[in-house]
Amino acid sequence: MTPAVVRLDRVSKRFRVGAFGRQELLAVRDVSFELRAGEVVSLIGESGSGKSTIGRMILRLTAASSGTITFDGTDVTGLRRGALKEYYRRAQGVFQDPFSTYNPVFKADRVLAMIRWSYFPDVGEQAWRQRVEDALAAVNLNPELVLDKYPHQLSGGQLQRLLIARALLLDIKLLVADEVISMLDASTRIDVLNLLADLKERGLAVLFITHDLSLGNYLADQTVILRRGSIVERGATTAVFGDPLHPYTRTLLASVPRLGSKWTDEPLDPGPCRYHEVHPEGGPPLAEVAEDHFVACFRLHEGRKCG
Numbered sequence: 001m002t003p004a005v006v007r008l009d010r011v012s013k014r015f016r017v018g019a020f021g022r023q024e025l026l027a028v029r030d031v032s033f034e035l036r037a038g039e040v041v042s043l044i045g046e047s048g049s050g051k052s053t054i055g056r057m058i059l060r061l062t063a064a065s066s067g068t069i070t071f072d073g074t075d076v077t078g079l080r081r082g083a084l085k086e087y088y089r090r091a092q093g094v095f096q097d098p099f100s101t102y103n104p105v106f107k108a109d110r111v112l113a114m115i116r117w118s119y120f121p122d123v124g125e126q127a128w129r130q131r132v133e134d135a136l137a138a139v140n141l142n143p144e145l146v147l148d149k150y151p152h153q154l155s156g157g158q159l160q161r162l163l164i165a166r167a168l169l170l171d172i173k174l175l176v177a178d179e180v181i182s183m184l185d186a187s188t189r190i191d192v193l194n195l196l197a198d199l200k201e202r203g204l205a206v207l208f209i210t211h212d213l214s215l216g217n218y219l220a221d222q223t224v225i226l227r228r229g230s231i232v233e234r235g236a237t238t239a240v241f242g243d244p245l246h247p248y249t250r251t252l253l254a255s256v257p258r259l260g261s262k263w264t265d266e267p268l269d270p271g272p273c274r275y276h277e278v279h280p281e282g283g284p285p286l287a288e289v290a291e292d293h294f295v296a297c298f299r300l301h302e303g304r305k306c307g
């Protein structure tokens with residue numbers, strides 16, 4: 001099997017919240033999964049389930065409270081300055097609102113120039129132009145239509161693709177794509193999805209964060225279902241979508257519109273098994289129910305039958 005590009009091992013994140021930070025919110029709880037080269041992993045869950053926090057921890061935009069995140073075998077949680085900059089040569093993120101990444105007073109291609117200043121100060125003008133053209137070609141953008149334009153003169157899809165081109169200039173191995181499709185109109189959505197599929201063909205590992213099950217299904221080799229910060233089911237997309245075992249996955253599949261709303265504390269209908277619920281003390285742990293298919297259930301974990 002291809003070795004993992006990124007591996008999360010029992011990663012948790014606690015935020016201090018409330019007046020004077022006296023309360024604690026466990027936003028991500030003991031999360032473990034991997035991403036391999038040439039693989040798209042979708043991370044799916046309702047609003048507030050901790051998806052973005054996981055993406056941000058992988059990109060070191062938020063520090064993990066515990067656990068390890070390794071990239072090519074190196075723990076990234078402790079990287080500083082130069083080492084962190086080198087990490088960003090290999091790992092980049094693209095986020096939901098492309099407009100917020102651009103400074104409206106500068107032309108959009110400044111985001112590319114900044115990569116040159118930061119990472120390739122010695123590359124000559126001609127060679128740089130060629131690299132930019134290659135990166136734009138990879139994301140299906142015509143340089144004449146996008147370079148030298150202000151952000152407001154470009155569509156959301158073009159800005160999103162320009163950000164992916166920026167990442168490609170860096171020869172990345174990992175792209176964290178956090179709700180990149182959500183703000184695009186239907187016609188550009190499919191272009192960006194196809195682009196992510198191309199990146200996978202080029203051997204990149206892509207973490208595709210989404211609350212939209214159908215998008216995850218379309219693209220991903222692996223699916224991770226997150227609920228209230230914990231993984232409740234994960235495995236091959238065909239297994240998770242074809243034979244969903246956790247009541248939460250089943251609920252999501254049965255009522256897609258629910259995903260847009262923030263989770264509430266209403267108890268989940270457990271269906272035939274009452275041992276899947278996240279316990280306040282943690283768990284249940286994931287049990288392997290079939291090859292490459294894991295589900296959170298106390299009973300299955302003990303080797304007993306679900307039910």
Ligand SMILES: Nc1ncnc2c1ncn2[C@@H]1O[C@H](COP(=O)(O)OP(=O)(O)OP(=O)(O)O)[C@@H](O)[C@H]1O
Pocket residue numbers: 015016017025027045046047048049050051052053054211
């Ligand atoms: N900096 C922060 N300080 C305090 N709480 C935070 C912070 N960032 C996120 N949270 C909380 O952590 C939980 C998980 O948030 P996160 O943004 O990761 O969820 P999400 O699944 O990505 O949701 P969405 O799809 O709405 O972005 C939420 O309850 C959120 O309010």
